[in-house]
Amino acid sequence: MGSRSVEKEVHLTTLEGHGGGERFFVDVTGCALHGGRGGIPRMSRELFGALQTTLAGTAPVVPLTWEEPLGAFARLGFFHHLHFRDWIPFRKRASLAERKWRGWTRRRRALGSGDLDGAWLVLSEVFTDGRLRWLSRARESSPRMKIAAVFHDGIALTHPHWVSPQALSGFEAYAEALTRCDAVICVSRQSRDDLVAFWAARGWPAARTEVLHWPLPGIAAGDGGNADAARPEAEPRLLCVSSLEPRKNHLLWLESCERLWREGIAFRAVLVGERTTEAGGEVVAEVARLRGLGRPLEWISGADDATLRGLYRSATFTVYPSLKEGFGLPILESLAFGKACLCGNSGAVAEVAEGGGCLPVDMADAAALAEAMRRLLLSPGERERLEREARARHFLTWGEYARRFLAALMPR
Structure with missing residues (x-):
């Protein structure tokens, strides 16, 4: 499918088409489990907040984490919220109590088969774990689910000598998984070009891509x-x-x-x-x-x-x-x-x-x-x-970005 850029639009698109019972789930696994101040966890955290604010009263926006032992997504628990909302610098690793608590509550928080049906799932982070397998069969239990991903960069694909062979293999599998998305929001023209070129070189069908530069960081x-x-x-x-x-x-x-x-x-x-x-x-x-x-x-x-x-x-x-x-x-x-x-x-x-x-x-x-x-x-x-x-210079606000992000999900 084709690619385009929504970066130059002057008038913000309305939220028509995003409401009426539509739901949004945002994968925030990295920052919910580990916190972190890198670019991806910071922007993932802010993207969730912007979507939640923009869609308030229109559509629910729910943060999710991936639970590898269950092979399923789950709603955030207490400690996840601590990491996700506040980022606890001294909590480099989960304490014993926290690990036990997570085990006790995993099944209670896990989403069941079909819970995502009819909803948008936003994959805001890079992943190379069980989410790859889950994405390959997600349509079976949730045929009406729509998937959007944020693509940050294709550096591992264009400069493989900068990453380990294991990391390269995982990233290539991640890039292949993105072909199953309904929309891939690329943070730059360069990242989009790198991804589309990789798909073409492998002979894989291309998902619809959009280019939307990041807004002003918090x-x-x-x-x-x-x-x-x-x-x-x-x-x-x-x-x-x-x-x-x-x-x-x-x-x-x-x-x-x-x-x-x-x-x-x-x-x-x-x-x-x-x-x-x-x-x-x-x-x-x-x-x-x-x-x-x-x-x-x-x-x-x-x-x-x-x-x-x-x-x-x-x-x-x-x-x-x-x-x-x-x-x-x-x-x-x-x-x-x-x-x-x-x-x-x-x-x-x-x-x-x-x-x-x-x-x-x-x-x-x-x-x-x-x-x-x-x-x-x-x-x-x-x-x-x-x-x-x-x-x-004028920079997008998070409110403007969220509206353009939602507009980019809708094919024209």
Whole structure:
């Protein structure tokens, strides 16, 4: 089937066709079981809230978790709500009491055969577990169920050397499962193109795809969007926000920083992100080495929203050195705080940057990145021009996004 973009629509589509007893179930398994501050769990959590608010009084919106022991979806229990609503940072693993409680209540919360019939199931996260098998036979018990999925990125498909063979196999199965959806909402043109190309290469029938860029993240929306930028610290501060994994390209960014420090250019570099892979250890080691040389560099792991807001406000500008993304939320956050962003010049990152406020650069070239950082550090006029562009940009609110999301579910 064809693909299209609803990103450029000027008038929001009404909710006609979404009501009259229609129900929505949203799979929030990842953030309900584990919490987490990464891009996918954060946006999954906010998507659910936006749909619930938009459809209030029109259609119920129910969060679900996948229960692997039962091979079924289930309604959230008490501890799920704690993780999903509040995110408990210190609860890295479920306590014994929590694990027992989950076992006692699984069957009571599980959805029975046909409970999803006639409803929309929104798959907002990536999954490689029993949901793959469930999706292959879901129509048997729920023939009138409609399925929508949010597709975040096809990085594992286009750059398999960045993931393990096991992860690649699981992601390919996930991509195949998406062909059974009634609608796949892609977060960028790049992510859609990667997915559709993979389907075509395998000879699989393509599901209907839509492109809908993410709205303003909650941490920035609560600050009033891209209001006038707060005055940064007297010492220039370069902020980089992203998880520690190979494609995020932190080592090249640190190399570029070291070039400028050797030239005697004064600034503080702040890296915010959690270590997610073994490769993250190389970044941590390089940070320790540079700090040992006396470089003004700090690494912050597990930052909460309040901490992130403070870091964005105090930044002189931000750097997002990632080589490949499905979207690039930290770019949007930076612009929303009125801060210029140095980012890549291709793919989904370029999509986010094309509205202004960004200085695109070849992120495979340490010298080019160092030169771009030098320009923004030593040329206040250029930095201020980018800040004006950032403050002039319009970002979707979650309410607007939810309406466009619902409109995208309806074939035209």
